[in-house]
Amino acid sequence: MDNVEFSSFKEKYYKPYHEFASREWGNLCYQSSLNYIHWLYKENPCGGILENDFLLGINNGSVIACIHKMRLSWNLHGEIKTVPALHNLMVSEEFRHGLGFTFLMRSVMGEDHALIPGVGPFLAEAYRKLKYQHVNSCWYRKILTPVKGGMILGLKKIINYQVPGRYFSSTDVAGKKNSSSSIQLSFDPPDEIIGALLSILNQKPGDQVFPHWSVEQFKWRFFHPLGPRHLLIYCPSQDQIKDFIILSLGPRNGLNVGRIVEMDTSSKNRLKSMLQEAEKVLKRFGGHVLLIFSSNSRLNEMLRQLSYKPIKNPPETFFYHKRRKEIFDNPCLNGSAGDLGFEAIAPIPEEA
Numbered sequence: 001m002d003n004v005e006f007s008s009f010k011e012k013y014y015k016p017y018h019e020f021a022s023r024e025w026g027n028l029c030y031q032s033s034l035n036y037i038h039w040l041y042k043e044n045p046c047g048g049i050l051e052n053d054f055l056l057g058i059n060n061g062s063v064i065a066c067i068h069k070m071r072l073s074w075n076l077h078g079e080i081k082t083v084p085a086l087h088n089l090m091v092s093e094e095f096r097h098g099l100g101f102t103f104l105m106r107s108v109m110g111e112d113h114a115l116i117p118g119v120g121p122f123l124a125e126a127y128r129k130l131k132y133q134h135v136n137s138c139w140y141r142k143i144l145t146p147v148k149g150g151m152i153l154g155l156k157k158i159i160n161y162q163v164p165g166r167y168f169s170s171t172d173v174a175g176k177k178n179s180s181s182s183i184q185l186s187f188d189p190p191d192e193i194i195g196a197l198l199s200i201l202n203q204k205p206g207d208q209v210f211p212h213w214s215v216e217q218f219k220w221r222f223f224h225p226l227g228p229r230h231l232l233i234y235c236p237s238q239d240q241i242k243d244f245i246i247l248s249l250g251p252r253n254g255l256n257v258g259r260i261v262e263m264d265t266s267s268k269n270r271l272k273s274m275l276q277e278a279e280k281v282l283k284r285f286g287g288h289v290l291l292i293f294s295s296n297s298r299l300n301e302m303l304r305q306l307s308y309k310p311i312k313n314p315p316e317t318f319f320y321h322k323r324r325k326e327i328f329d330n331p332c333l334n335g336s337a338g339d340l341g342f343e344a345i346a347p348i349p350e351e352a
Helices: 011-025 034-042 093-107 121-129 146-159 170-174 191-201 215-223 268-284 297-305
Strands: 004-008 054-059 062-076 079-091 113-119 133-135 138-143 184-186 209-211 230-237 240-252 255-264 289-294 316-321
Touching: 004 093, 011 054, 011 062, 011 079, 034 054, 054 093, 062 093, 062 113, 062 215, 079 093, 093 121, 113 121, 121 316, 138 297, 191 215, 191 230, 191 240, 191 255, 215 230, 230 268, 240 268, 255 268, 268 289, 268 297, 289 297
Parallel strands: 079 113, 255 289
Antiparallel strands: 004 054, 054 062, 062 079, 062 209, 113 316, 133 316, 138 289, 184 230, 230 240, 240 255
């Protein structure tokens, strides 16, 4: 601890950071990619700033810890404010005792609020001790190719087999036909479609706290060339779109994982049709498993009615509040509010 210094990211630290990320997350991890860094901090319309949002722990010139922030606009009971989502907290094993807690505290310095999505048991216990607000949410998992997925995981365990990463691409999407004439697929939706989606996403009851999307922010989060690759699945209805899913695909923990990172629907039957389409699309593109996260009570009830069972002992989600008595009564979010689906950031050729 005595030899550890904290620093914001600078270009001179890219090589030691790349080595650290590759060691902790794997050689082709998105965390080590310049695409990820440039997209997250230089392209974000909310103005993510490297000096404040990308924190490193340095020991004798080597990176031994990091944490990232993704800033989004949120509707906080009627006020539009920027809130960061903390993610990719990692500390080298030999420094975790003591340094991890210090990093947690430094990561929220200067913030009024912060979202901390999808953390494991150790960090969840730390956040509970710090009196962070726990967010009631559900996680769902559906195995799409049980035999093939099991074989791949077996090979990974025996010979460290690395499954080739699968990602959505505009060329491949154009060549795939959806199975239902009432459902449309888009890799790059036009502004009029995005506007229709935002009219749904930004309309929620006044007591809820939720991400607030502009056209620019929406394009950046879901359809930026440097960011995670997504596919929009939607059901057009006259001049409105009330039913849609935004789907990601990328390699994680030995399998190609599809995630529903954003969604809304007008009915259980429409949701069922879109989920079936999502599963078919993922299988065609080489996906092995479908994951869903949501704190939206209405969507969670529909998913349960459609026989999607919440997984036991899932990752947990928290909010940090500078004023601890300030609690969000009804936070409503899906995976896009945090870093879920970032494995869909494809490596560029020189990084592959």
